[in-house]
Amino acid sequence: MSTPFGTPSPDAAVYVISVAAELTGLHPQTLRAYERMGLIQPGRTGGGGRRYSHRDLERLREIADLTSAGVGVEGVRRIMDLELQVDALRARNEELLAELDAVRRAVAARATTSASANKLPVLHTSAGQSVVVWRRPG
Structure with missing residues (x-):
């Protein structure tokens, strides 16, 4: 390759x-x-x-x-295993952030195109980048 x-x-x-x-x-x-x-x-x-x-x-x-x-050798092995775990967690975090971004865009698009339906989730964001999704009853 x-x-x-x-x-x-x-x-x-x-x-x-x-x-x-x-x-x-x-x-x-x-x-x-x-x-x-x-x-x-x-x-x-x-x-x-x-x-x-x-x-x-x-x-x-x-x-x-x-x-x-x-x-020592066992310490080296443990450090390297932990580094692999950190790399895997970083990759998973990137996947989740991309998924969250896609959800945010989809919710925002639905809110602008179907504002009259009132059955779509309401997206509230705070300054700390958190997302809270409230679903209206009904």
């Missing part, structure tokens, strides 16, 4: 272990150890050779930074 300009995507496993080691400043044995510990999972060629992606290199640098700061 590549970008429109022919450069590999961040997830394309293209770097052999010696290049990955050089680019991260780590020894190839350290990369193998991180893999055995389950901290990194490089891609594999048909013959079993390891291939690292740009994203793998970033992860290796982060692992190296954490371990050099005195964080």
Whole structure:
């Protein structure tokens, strides 16, 4: 998989272990150890050779930074798991904000086109970006 300009995507496993080691400043044995510990999972060629992606290199640098700061392997694993959770929550938050925006637009459009019906929800917003939807009885 590549970008429109022919450069590999961040997830394309293209770097052999010696290049990955050089680019991260780590020894190839350290990369193998991180893999055995389950901290990194490089891609594999048909013959079993390891291939690292740009994203793998970033992860290796982060692992190296954490371990050099005195964080143990289990701490590194926990930090990285929490970072994945934060990323997932951010993505979900963006989805919910987009959905809320769509609802706001739909309610506003209905209110302007069907003001006489009085059966549509009434949208009240406050300065703090909160939305309260009141439904009229009936």
